[in-house]
Amino acid sequence: MTKHPVVIIGAGIGGLSTGLLLVNKNINVKIFEKSRQVGGRTSSILYKNHILDNGFHIMPFYKKSAIYQVMKDVNIESRLKLAIVGDIAFYDGSGFHKYPKGILDVLQMSLIPFRSRLSLLRILLPMAFTSMKKTEELDKTPLTQVTKRLDYHSKRFFDAVCMLAFADTTDHISLGEFARTIIRANPFKGGTSEFAYPDMGGYDRISQVMADYITEKKSDVILGKSVKKISISDGKVTGVILTDGTNVETNCVVISFPAYHAINQLFDEGVFDKEFITQTNRLNKTTSVVEVHFALSKQIDSRQVVFPVGKDYVSKGIFFISNITPSVSPPGEHLIIVGTPVKPEETDNPSRIKEIVEQMKKELSEIYPDFNMALLWERGMAWKLVEAVVKEPGLVWKNKMPHSVKNVDGLFFVGDSTISYGIGTDSAAHSSILAHPKLMNFLDR
Ligand SMILES: Cc1cc2nc3c(=O)[nH]c(=O)nc-3n(C[C@H](O)[C@H](O)[C@H](O)COP(=O)(O)OP(=O)(O)OC[C@H]3O[C@@H](n4cnc5c(N)ncnc54)[C@H](O)[C@@H]3O)c2cc1C
Numbered sequence: 001m002t003k004h005p006v007v008i009i010g011a012g013i014g015g016l017s018t019g020l021l022l023v024n025k026n027i028n029v030k031i032f033e034k035s036r037q038v039g040g041r042t043s044s045i046l047y048k049n050h051i052l053d054n055g056f057h058i059m060p061f062y063k064k065s066a067i068y069q070v071m072k073d074v075n076i077e078s079r080l081k082l083a084i085v086g087d088i089a090f091y092d093g094s095g096f097h098k099y100p101k102g103i104l105d106v107l108q109m110s111l112i113p114f115r116s117r118l119s120l121l122r123i124l125l126p127m128a129f130t131s132m133k134k135t136e137e138l139d140k141t142p143l144t145q146v147t148k149r150l151d152y153h154s155k156r157f158f159d160a161v162c163m164l165a166f167a168d169t170t171d172h173i174s175l176g177e178f179a180r181t182i183i184r185a186n187p188f189k190g191g192t193s194e195f196a197y198p199d200m201g202g203y204d205r206i207s208q209v210m211a212d213y214i215t216e217k218k219s220d221v222i223l224g225k226s227v228k229k230i231s232i233s234d235g236k237v238t239g240v241i242l243t244d245g246t247n248v249e250t251n252c253v254v255i256s257f258p259a260y261h262a263i264n265q266l267f268d269e270g271v272f273d274k275e276f277i278t279q280t281n282r283l284n285k286t287t288s289v290v291e292v293h294f295a296l297s298k299q300i301d302s303r304q305v306v307f308p309v310g311k312d313y314v315s316k317g318i319f320f321i322s323n324i325t326p327s328v329s330p331p332g333e334h335l336i337i338v339g340t341p342v343k344p345e346e347t348d349n350p351s352r353i354k355e356i357v358e359q360m361k362k363e364l365s366e367i368y369p370d371f372n373m374a375l376l377w378e379r380g381m382a383w384k385l386v387e388a389v390v391k392e393p394g395l396v397w398k399n400k401m402p403h404s405v406k407n408v409d410g411l412f413f414v415g416d417s418t419i420s421y422g423i424g425t426d427s428a429a430h431s432s433i434l435a436h437p438k439l440m441n442f443l444d445r
Pocket residue numbers: 009010011012013014015032033034035039040041042054055056057058059060166225226227228256257258289383386387389414415416417423424425426428
């Protein structure tokens with residue numbers, strides 16, 4: 001057993017989940033986080049008394065998620081009160097249509113004609129009942145391989161649910177990853193299609209609960225400290241150097257931010273061979289999005305999420321955050337966020353962003369005639385380089401960054417760029433579950 005603490009770099013969901021599982025085994029950890037708050041990409045801010053997430057964040061698979069599993073493993077799941085996100089609808093220009101919660105709901109989905117529902121079921125049913133192992137054979141195949149055979153209506157369904165798989169287009173999702181999502185959403189296979197959000201508001205609430213437990217266990221979550229370098233000697237980790245020059249001794253380091261950044265930033269040349277670096281850099285696939293928070297003086301819809309369907313809509317998802325939990329907004333005010341994928345160059349162009357925001361406002365006022373009257377303020381955000389949650393066919397699941405590397409003893413990787421199922425924060429927590437036995441093996445030596 002190591003006499004030094006395990007150093008974890010980053011206090012996002014991946015780093016904190018790893019920390020939780022280790023402190024639960026009485027292993028001392030030191031988490032260094034360069035930002036002044038926990039949560040990583042899920043961190044929130046307080047703006048005009050509303051809690052604004054860093055873009056819309058939602059927990060897929062509710063109590064079947066890897067995040068919930070990690071919390072259950074350490075017995076702290078009751079500390080995180082979750083609101084269910086279940087009232088989801090499509091809007092197709094003429095009206096609202098219920099989003100299917102289970103596979104059989106597809107039969108009643110009024111968004112598309114009956115015949116299209118049947119052809120959709122013919123695709124979804126075999127997926128929902130196949131094995132996880134079998135899905136791996138489809139990891140290099142794009143989802144479009146099956147959707148291209150579909151009629152216009154069924155294709156529209158896939159375009160709309162793309163947003164829930166956190167991909168910008170259907171050709172970016174691997175059929176294998178999509179099938180795993182369908183299996184995990186299948187109640188007949190012990191799954192759930194429910195989504196969740198922290199009841200107290202702010203997706204980083206999850207990270208806060210995790211960080212509190214880690215400090216209760218007498219380990220450290222140190223904010224505002226950035227790691228500059230990982231020291232390696234004779235193929236073994238010997239410590240980390242912080243940007244303020246401090247040396248921290250350790251023989252075990254876990255990197256929790258995207259591996260393709262880490263291997264280019266934290267190591268002396270020659271630690272990894274060129275082929276490995278090229279391979280890891282392939283994971284650096286990004287998407288660009290514009291998301292706009294709108295604060296309203298009245299509730300314009302009682303639903304929680306609405307997906308406008310059809311190519312004409314710029315708004316791809318409307319998330320009524322204060323309908324999920326009122327705690328994100330001050331009394332009497334309501335918060336929504338509307339998102340759309342964009343081309344990378346559009347994020348550098350303020351007049352294009354303004355145009356997108358104006359188009360979103362136009363669409364919202366068409367769907368909701370009270371929107372303009374109720375609008376208090378708006379706040380747009382544009383991300384050029386959002387690490388793509390779902391990267392592309394071929395770069396999923398076991399083809400992501402491994403949790404350990406042969407040539408450096410004591411070095412581990414977790415987070416959404418590493419081996420794990422593929423949806424966002426679920427994937428970050430899942431990577432920690434998978435990496436944990438490997439870490440324990442190393443620490444028990
Ligand atoms: C706009 C947007 C919307 C999203 N929506 C969803 C959603 O609805 N649902 C979902 O599940 N996922 C969503 N995601 C994805 C999700 O945010 C990420 O998959 C997840 O947060 C990744 O967690 P992580 O721990 O792997 O990495 P991160 O959260 O990036 O954590 C890594 C941490 O390491 C820190 N760090 C980096 N370098 C150093 C250093 N040298 N020293 C110290 N610290 C360092 C960083 O500051 C960061 O806090 C979304 C992402 C974005 C950007």
